[in-house]
């Protein structure tokens with residue numbers, strides 16, 4: 001006879017959903033763009049590789065995001081893959097109401113011209129390919145135009161609300 005796995009809250013409870021899904025570790029990237037009104041960037045844990053031929057990547061901004069529409073206006077964006085230890089950058093690019101680029105050294109990505117942050121492990125420069133609305137988030141698909149590895153170090157990992165290092 002089989003038994004059911006443990007469940008600690010009723011199915012459908014949003015806090016339970018968040019708690020359970022926090023056990024799925026993610027990368028942390030900062031998606032940047034040179035928007036018409038200046039540099040834009042947001043921390044993203046939902047980045048994923050989608051297709052090799054053609055080369056496509058994606059991420060899911062919330063429908064409430066005020067930064068995503070600015071990145072969309074640029075039509076191009078750069079994915080900055082944070083390194084282990086760049087916790088302060090992750091926090092900075094999730095904070096609302098502050099100038100996220102204040103006193104931050106950056107260079108320009110070759111295709112999009114989007115800010116590339118110092119100390120990241122890799123960058124992926126994209127053309128916005130399409131957007132698909134899914135629930136309270138949007139799937140954003142980017143066609144990869146150029147990409148590179150900038151530092152030989154572990155990427156940042158987000159798990160259970162924290163940034164545990166890899167060894």
Ligand SMILES: Cc1cc2nc3c(=O)[nH]c(=O)nc-3n(C[C@H](O)[C@H](O)[C@H](O)COP(=O)(O)O)c2cc1C
Nearest residue numbers: 042043044045046060061062065066067093094158
């Ligand atoms: C580790 C981490 C992962 C995040 N992942 C996402 C994500 O996948 N999608 C999203 O919309 N926001 C995500 N956020 C939150 C956004 O960075 C932040 O709430 C957003 O930029 C809010 O400001 P905005 O109105 O400028 O978009 C994440 C934040 C952190 C710290």
